[in-house]
Amino acid sequence: MQFFDRLLLENRAWADNMKASDPEIFERLHQGQSPSALWIGCCDSRVPAEQICNAKPGELFIHRNIANLVHEDDANVSSVLEYAIHALKVDHIIVCGHRGCGGIQAAVAGGDALQALPYVDKHLGQVKRLVAERKEELARFSRLSDKVDHVVELNVIAQVERLSSLPLVSDSWEARRAPSLHGWVYDLATGHLEEVYRREAEWADQNWQQAAAG
Numbered sequence: 001m002q003f004f005d006r007l008l009l010e011n012r013a014w015a016d017n018m019k020a021s022d023p024e025i026f027e028r029l030h031q032g033q034s035p036s037a038l039w040i041g042c043c044d045s046r047v048p049a050e051q052i053c054n055a056k057p058g059e060l061f062i063h064r065n066i067a068n069l070v071h072e073d074d075a076n077v078s079s080v081l082e083y084a085i086h087a088l089k090v091d092h093i094i095v096c097g098h099r100g101c102g103g104i105q106a107a108v109a110g111g112d113a114l115q116a117l118p119y120v121d122k123h124l125g126q127v128k129r130l131v132a133e134r135k136e137e138l139a140r141f142s143r144l145s146d147k148v149d150h151v152v153e154l155n156v157i158a159q160v161e162r163l164s165s166l167p168l169v170s171d172s173w174e175a176r177r178a179p180s181l182h183g184w185v186y187d188l189a190t191g192h193l194e195e196v197y198r199r200e201a202e203w204a205d206q207n208w209q210q211a212a213a214g
């Protein structure tokens with residue numbers, strides 16, 4: 001059987017199983033969606049967002065790109081953010097990176113690894129800048145894989161920071177104290193997720209008060 005034939009067949013099996021455990025599920029989902037969280041993850045085939053946290057259809061609004069990046073000038077991620085915050089009013093935004101990320105590794109390795117992939121190269125520009133800024137810190141690690149995993153964490157933190165500085169997010173914090181921003185890292189070797197960073201509306205209040213006082 002061809003791979004794509006298998007996928008279509010498996011879809012029917014999946015739909016039957018879903019219906020067997022929750023007979024109303026598709027009628028309910030057909031009515032609309034009200035997900036609690038926006039997930040911004042990497043495209044990597046080994047990090048399937050819903051499966052690794054046992055989320056059901058309708059629970060996560062998902063955007064994935066190589067190395068889970070937020071670009072203000074990228075209409076794709078910006079439109080997803082706008083819709084998730086304004087229309088769906090999600091309570092959480094999760095930025096999920098993963099250890100051993102190929103996108104991060106390409107940015108860390110440098111050289112001409114990305115020469116044949118100009119779109120990927122352009123997309124990873126901000127990771128390459130992050131690597132250049134943290135050059136001394138990264139020199140501590142002798143193994144490339146340790147360096148990559150450290151940048152995976154730094155990158156997740158940088159994306160959460162970037163989100164916290166967007167007017168879309170700060171306006172929503174002021175209006176309804178949400179969404180909270182979570183930076184997570186997934187470990188391919190164990191299948192475990194961990195939170196490495198978090199930002200909430202209260203943090204912004206303190207910073208704005210300090211800025212006003214100072």
Ligand SMILES: [Zn+2]
Nearest residue numbers: 042044101102
């Ligand atoms: Zn990746």
